[in-house]
Amino acid sequence: MNFERRNLSDDQLLDLYKRLLKPRLIEEKMLILIRQGKVSKWFSGIGQEAISCGITAVLGKDEYILPMHRNLGVFTGRDIPLYRLFSQWQGKAAGFTKGRDRSFHFGTQEYKIIGMISHLGPQMGVADGIALANKLKKNGKVTAVFTGEGATSEGDFHEALNIAAVWDLPVLFIIENNGYGLSTPTNEQYRCENLADKGVGYGMEAHILDGNNILEIYNELSEIVESMRTNPRPVLIEFKTFRMRGHEEASGTKYVPQELMDMWAEKDPVDNFRRYLLKQNILRQDKDDQWREEIRKEIDDNLLIANTEADIKATYEQEVGDVYAPYDFEEIKPGSETENIRFVDAISQGLRQSFERHENLVIMGQDIAEYGGAFKITDGFVDLFGKDRIKNTPICESAVVSAGMGLSINGYKSIVEMQFADFVSTGFNPIVNYLAKVHYRWGENADVVVRMPCGGGTQAGPFHSQTNEAWFTKTPGLKVVYPAFPYDAKGLLTASINDPNPVMFFEHKLLYRSIYQDVPTNYYTLPLGQAAVLREGKDVTIVAFGAAVHWALETLDKNPEISADLIDLRTLQPLDKDTVYKSIKKTNKVIILQEDSLFGGIASDIAAMITEDCFEYLDGPVRRVASLDTPIPFTKALEDQYLAKGRFEETLKELVAY
CATH class of the missing domain: 3.40.50.970 (Thiamin diphosphate (ThDP)-binding fold, Pyr/PP domains)
Incomplete structure (x- = not known):
């Protein structure tokens, strides 16, 4: 030598x-x-x-x-x-x-x-x-x-x-x-x-x-x-x-x-x-x-x-307590000035105001810079914040998610935009094995938000229409957010960016340009883990999230004789069990509506928890309504049959009459 x-x-x-x-x-x-x-x-x-x-x-x-x-x-x-x-x-x-x-x-x-x-x-x-x-x-x-x-x-x-x-x-x-x-x-x-x-x-x-x-x-x-x-x-x-x-x-x-x-x-x-x-x-x-x-x-x-x-x-409290990084939620109240905007505009506004608030915030994704992203949510962001913070990426979801983890280690916040939620499968490993486990393993934050444009109803077929929240709700260490309205989308997104834990943020594509709401123009936050009661009634509790909330609202408007509590979960992990249980103890019947296919979906876990914790209050079976246990198809007739929307009304009426 x-x-x-x-x-x-x-x-x-x-x-x-x-x-x-x-x-x-x-x-x-x-x-x-x-x-x-x-x-x-x-x-x-x-x-x-x-x-x-x-x-x-x-x-x-x-x-x-x-x-x-x-x-x-x-x-x-x-x-x-x-x-x-x-x-x-x-x-x-x-x-x-x-x-x-x-x-x-x-x-x-x-x-x-x-x-x-x-x-x-x-x-x-x-x-x-x-x-x-x-x-x-x-x-x-x-x-x-x-x-x-x-x-x-x-x-x-x-x-x-x-x-x-x-x-x-x-x-x-x-x-x-x-x-x-x-x-x-x-x-x-x-x-x-x-x-x-x-x-x-x-x-x-x-x-x-x-x-x-x-x-x-x-x-x-x-x-x-x-x-x-x-x-x-x-x-x-x-x-x-x-x-x-x-x-x-x-x-x-x-x-x-x-x-x-x-x-x-x-x-x-x-x-x-x-x-x-x-x-x-x-x-x-x-x-x-x-x-x-x-x-x-x-x-x-x-x-x-x-x-x-x-x-x-071994102590139960320490093990469970270390899954997530400690976080004291900072409530910033919405102002009185509002504007009527679409779901997609609320997401864009929440992102822009978060970039103004956090100088160490970076977003990474395919075509998000000058092009503004597949859904134009970051349109104009390069002019406002520069290409150092609005970063186009090659088509490589795994390394981009991992890079988000690296940014967090070195003092930055990051957002990773999946062009479609379906594509997260190629970035699955670092999400469930690195981001989700890193605080539990050695106390490090994973200050990463993964944005997930998802859902059916647009005839986009098996690779652009999945709502795959169940892949992540069962993984300890991840937070999963799934808003149904522009107001919630903005406030929950800003809160997710503030949170030092990894957040999977689902955005239903069908809602992007179809749902309008009066949304405060200022920067505000909403706490993760709190459901919203949209309707109050005495006959039945309906639990839903995402586009399914709107299906439930349409069904109730069509059937005014049904007196129901309608609960929009908004956050799936952490899950607001208290709001759900309180409603069930009043109505004594519950139906859970999700867009995802039935087997293995979060509706099954919610149903199991209700059966375990609220059995003595039930006057009927816990019902689940979900999409078919098939991949989501392309043609409208097939997609309509696949989605849970068409089967919800009949099942709801059966439960009310039980």
């Missing part, structure tokens, strides 16, 4: 060696503990330490790093107290996730480290968002994100690189090419000779470095990173290295040819650099022995702290 010190001082060289030595000695201890059954799982980075340690040494401590589970050197390089890492691995309270996640699946704002999730890919989009925030702040900071050669096959990898290139984001994309994705060798993962070649396809600068040579890593990256700070842009680095242990310890390495193991053992990054320093008389043997003893003592002392820490005691 050829080491070139260039202009590095002896102290700098020794510092790099100590950075390498510490994670190696921790790893050696962990391998003993796992054999003793004292650690449940371990992902070894032995043989790859130079990459983590070199990158961490190059970046400033205020620059974010997004490592993976084989990057212990990032955590030790940021001087995290070892007992906290040991507590994390043992599921103790002094860790970073309160026992809710293991390994390096956590983040810490204190040390500017954002750990991975098991799905790997989304963290690259998160890095885009962090870097976008840095670019908006014009602070000259670089973000580094790790991935393995296996994860470069994921769509998130391509989406994140493309976004970073199009937006000139200062992201250092790091590929640790260690030869195997668990047991699958690289020749079964991709056909290009070098993964760095993929950078060319995105118009991105790319380099290949020896992942076992700490000086090559440090020297080359020092120049690259300094250049990125003054000339913001993404750079892709492929590090050639090797994993000397199994994917995790239980999997072993029997699938690796022994000659390959022997070859890479000779390239060990710690041993080779140690021999170089000894040969150059930069490191003395007694000093090396002293450091090793000091580090081993630090490990043992901190293990004792972690081992003597009490085990976590």
Whole structure:
């Protein structure tokens, strides 16, 4: 291995060696503990330490790093107290996730480290968002994100690189090419000779470095990173290295040819650099022995702290209480001046006034800038707020949602507009596995609103007409809002943007230009989780949301003899059970109307809750009316048959007469 010190001082060289030595000695201890059954799982980075340690040494401590589970050197390089890492691995309270996640699946704002999730890919989009925030702040900071050669096959990898290139984001994309994705060798993962070649396809600068040579890593990256700070842009680095242990310890390495193991053992990054320093008389043997003893003592002392820490005691209140970030709703009352506007205008007005109120608010979506979006909701916003905040995106929902998460991590609020709610399926993973879980896992806000133009009645067919709220109402950590009127849409949208939790905001397309209402012209907010009672009666309770509210109103107007409480839920998560239960205890009958297909919809959960909590008040069966359990069709006759609207009146009359 050829080491070139260039202009590095002896102290700098020794510092790099100590950075390498510490994670190696921790790893050696962990391998003993796992054999003793004292650690449940371990992902070894032995043989790859130079990459983590070199990158961490190059970046400033205020620059974010997004490592993976084989990057212990990032955590030790940021001087995290070892007992906290040991507590994390043992599921103790002094860790970073309160026992809710293991390994390096956590983040810490204190040390500017954002750990991975098991799905790997989304963290690259998160890095885009962090870097976008840095670019908006014009602070000259670089973000580094790790991935393995296996994860470069994921769509998130391509989406994140493309976004970073199009937006000139200062992201250092790091590929640790260690030869195997668990047991699958690289020749079964991709056909290009070098993964760095993929950078060319995105118009991105790319380099290949020896992942076992700490000086090559440090020297080359020092120049690259300094250049990125003054000339913001993404750079892709492929590090050639090797994993000397199994994917995790239980999997072993029997699938690796022994000659390959022997070859890479000779390239060990710690041993080779140690021999170089000894040969150059930069490191003395007694000093090396002293450091090793000091580090081993630090490990043992901190293990004792972690081992003597009490085990976590589960409490219902804490577990449920940590699903959402704390938020004190700020009520801003509507003014007396109103104008009669459409649903779509109310959404646009709420967005515009939120942008005026929050200088750190960014919206991302397809065709939302000069074109104004598919429904013209952001028309004129570029002139008002500039393209830095009104950002057209490539067609890549997953990385855009992840970028929203990154913006939140780095102090921004974001809105992601799905061109149609149906398209959220390609951004599903980061919503349900990152945004929804991040506060519960390690206390981070996901200050992201995902706008969802949805619903049928426009003959748009199976891919532009779904109302897919049930995909999200069952996912803890998400809030789901679904207004039916312009007044509610504006006030709930502004409140959703204020809320530090992830909000799925459904906007029914059929209502956009068909429903008018007098809406206050000022900025105001409405609390999430409060239903509205639109009609009051004594015979039956009708529970609905979205377009279904208008179907119910039409039915009641057509049948004035039916005396009903009509409840517009407005928010599906959190759900206002109290208003529903209070009405049922008065009317003793309930019917739930939803546009989504029946099986698995939120009406089923509401019906179950009513049966459990209000059974003694019921004078009839809890009825559900929903659309057919088929995809939503295109032709009007088929769509009319599909939608629940045509079956509601008959079912309502049957229940009233029961």
